[in-house]
Structures are given as structure tokens and as C-alpha cells.
Amino acid sequence: MVRRGRPDPVSVPDNDDNREREETVSENPDVTGQRIILHADMDCFYAAVEMHDHPQYAGKPVVVGADPQGETGRGVVSTCSYEARAFGVRSAMPISQAYRLCPDAIFVRPDMARYVQASEDIMEILRSSGFRFQQVSIDEAFLDVSPTGSFCAAQKRAEELKHQIRTQCGITCSLGIAPTKIVAKIASDFHKPDGLTVVGPGEVPAFLAPLPVRRIPGIGGKTETELHALGIQTIGDLAAYDVQALIAHFGRSSVVLHEAAHGIDESEVVESDGIKSISKETTFGQDTSDTGEIVATMEALIGEVHRSLTAENLYFKTVTVRVRNEEFVTITKAKSLPHYHNDEATIRACAQGLLRELYCGRKIRRLGLRLSGLKKQDARQQTLFCD
Ligand code: TTP
Ligand code: MG
Numbered sequence: 001m002v003r004r005g006r007p008d009p010v011s012v013p014d015n016d017d018n019r020e021r022e023e024t025v026s027e028n029p030d031v032t033g034q035r036i037i038l039h040a041d042m043d044c045f046y047a048a049v050e051m052h053d054h055p056q057y058a059g060k061p062v063v064v065g066a067d068p069q070g071e072t073g074r075g076v077v078s079t080c081s082y083e084a085r086a087f088g089v090r091s092a093m094p095i096s097q098a099y100r101l102c103p104d105a106i107f108v109r110p111d112m113a114r115y116v117q118a119s120e121d122i123m124e125i126l127r128s129s130g131f132r133f134q135q136v137s138i139d140e141a142f143l144d145v146s147p148t149g150s151f152c153a154a155q156k157r158a159e160e161l162k163h164q165i166r167t168q169c170g171i172t173c174s175l176g177i178a179p180t181k182i183v184a185k186i187a188s189d190f191h192k193p194d195g196l197t198v199v200g201p202g203e204v205p206a207f208l209a210p211l212p213v214r215r216i217p218g219i220g221g222k223t224e225t226e227l228h229a230l231g232i233q234t235i236g237d238l239a240a241y242d243v244q245a246l247i248a249h250f251g252r253s254s255v256v257l258h259e260a261a262h263g264i265d266e267s268e269v270v271e272s273d274g275i276k277s278i279s280k281e282t283t284f285g286q287d288t289s290d291t292g293e294i295v296a297t298m299e300a301l302i303g304e305v306h307r308s309l310t311a312e313n314l315y316f317k318t319v320t321v322r323v324r325n326e327e328f329v330t331i332t333k334a335k336s337l338p339h340y341h342n343d344e345a346t347i348r349a350c351a352q353g354l355l356r357e358l359y360c361g362r363k364i365r366r367l368g369l370r371l372s373g374l375k376k377q378d379a380r381q382q383t384l385f386c387d
Helices: 045-053 095-101 112-127 151-169 181-188 201-208 221-229 235-240 243-250 254-261 291-311 344-358
Strands: 020-024 037-042 062-065 077-080 106-108 132-137 140-144 173-178 196-198 271-288 314-325 330-341 364-372
Touching (some): 037 151, 037 181, 045 062, 077 095, 112 151, 112 291, 132 271, 140 181, 151 196, 181 201, 291 344, 330 344
Parallel strands (some): 062 106
Antiparallel strands (some): 037 173, 062 077, 132 140, 314 364
């Protein structure tokens, strides 16, 4: 089977990466009818770009994020090199904790313009491969490599793409090849860094079964804890769990979770020729009126939409917050700004203001954030444009 070969929302995934696009899905060109999907994810992306640009950092613990200011800095780790991960440093960890774990690391402030440029160069290699292409974040994309005709041929093509990215962009990536998008994504994360994992159609159950449930994209710490409480440790445990019992515990959205555990995912790789909006939503594991949890969840959504916005090199004008309460009543409120923006602080100010206006003390089931009124800006252009 395998040759060589994580966002943390608080809840069950229900296809939260909802960037609305003008989509065209063509007929699957694979004559055998067998879908072969490739997922590519760059290794420690921001840190890898820093190590490429500063060869003196190579092989050292590099932490990209806020200024640690000794041990007193506020803010979090964006990412870190695998050398820093050996000390326990992780994305989203407080920078002060990262400093305590690895005071000798090289701490670097993020240079988003540079990462967007590197992302564009990498995505161009993948886009021009000739396969149907879908970028899903600043450092990951799917290709529908069904036209290669076999998993063996797809693996060969994947090796070539890895080589091209390494030689042209100077960074490594990990690739997964599988019959569905979800399994390809889990496979790309299987052997990191610099991995290539191929999971053939008959190998999906054996590949997934021993993996911890956390490996399913979208399962965060809270859902993981609740699954553990039900005795579900591995993806195999989840696949074998009675789906009705799962629904009773987590609600209907857990059907997606159960299907993921079986490797079922019929979604296609969709080309896009224009993003109309970027939206992210989270369903809470349990309906909640805990303002701390609600604000923290909104903060996670802000970070996610901002990363997508940056990855696509877009500016926005409208922010919309969507709240679905425990009675399944959904209310939305939007704010349109006079000028285009692309910074996280503006998203935060709008989103928090809208959330304050919408929140009436009722328990919340689902929270969403959407950016629209989008406009493209050249990554190399530095000035902010107005209407
Ligand atoms: P990831 O692909 O999740 O992480 P990574 O590429 O750094 O590491 P891995 O080898 O495990 O794939 O995210 C891509 C980039 O997004 C990452 O380099 C920095 C940014 N990011 C944040 O800013 N904050 C976060 O919490 C996460 C998870 C990522
Ligand atoms: Mg990555």
C-alpha cells in the first residue's frame, strides 16, 4: 500500500471549507472509472520559505510567529520547522510557551507577502500539470490525476511534481494519492515531511483503521475528547461505531464523520475561475452560551478566513456573521465597508461587532463567518486600493 508518506475547530466537521466559487466540474476523464486524487501539502510552509531565503537557518529550530520578547511576548506560533517540533513547539501555541520549550530557536516575524508569492509559484507548478486543480489553502491543493490511468502512473507523476517544487521553489512537500479527497488528504499527512503515500482502492480500510481519529480533517481537540469518552480511539473504531448512536450524541452532521471514517467522500476536485466569497463555519460539539467558547471559536474562524483571503491574494469589503441557535433558527448580519481591506484586524473588528449585535444569550449551535465583495490584488503590489 504505502510507499512512503491538522486547523483545530472545536467540533464535528461539516464541510466547513465553504469557499463559494463559480464551479465547473467536467466529466471524469479516467476511462476505468477509477478516481485517483492527489493532495499536496507543503512542509512547515512559512518556516520552509524562511529557511530557503536564509540558508543559515537550515537544519535549525525556526519558529515563525509573534515576538517572544524573552518569555513575555503575547501572540502565537504560526508554524515552526521540524527541528523546533522536536522540542514540542506547535502551530497556534502561545509564543511564550514556544520560547520556554526552545529558547535557542530562531524566532522570525511572519512575512505574508513573501509566503503568498511562494504559494503562487508552487500553485502555478501544480495548476500547469494539466490535471484538474483545486487550491484549498495557502499551502495545499488537490489534483484529479485520474487521467494517468493507474495508481502506479500517478505515483510517478507525483514524484516528478515533488522534484519540480523542490528544485524550482526550494521547499519540500508531502503528497497523498487515494481514491477520494478525504483519504488523499489524510495520506499526505501520513509521512511528513517530504512524504509520498499511495493508498490504492482496496487498501483504504486497512490504511485508515489504525490511525487516531484526530487524523480526520476537522476533528479538533474537543470532538476528539468526546469520541474518546465513547471508547472511539481510532478511525477503525469510528467506522465500526453505530451511526445512529453517533447521531444521538453529535447530531446529524456526524454522518459526515462516519463516512470519512470509511473513506467515503464523493466531492470532486473543482476548478475555480472566480471566488465569490470565503466562508468558514463551525458546529459546536454541544450547543453553548459560554461566551468564552463562542469568542474563541469566532477567533479561530477569523484566522481561517484571513488565511484563505491571503492565500488567494484577495481584498474584501463585506463581513457577514451567521449564528444558528439551539432551535435551528439562523440569523445573519453583515457589514459593508467603504474601502477594500485584507487585514485580520479589520475582519476581527467587524466580526466581533456583528457577533455582539447578534448574540442574545441563547445557546448557539453553529457559528459562521463570511467575507464577500472580493477583489484580486497583485501580490507584488504593495499599496492598498480603494474604490
Ligand atoms: P499547515 O499546512 O497546517 O502547517 P505547515 O505547513 O506549517 O506544517 P505541516 O508540515 O504540518 O503541513 O499550515 C500552512 C501554513 O499556515 C503554516 O506554514 C502557517 C499557517 N498557519 C498559521 O498561521 N496558524 C496555524 O495555526 C496553522 C495551523 C497554520
Ligand atoms: Mg503544510
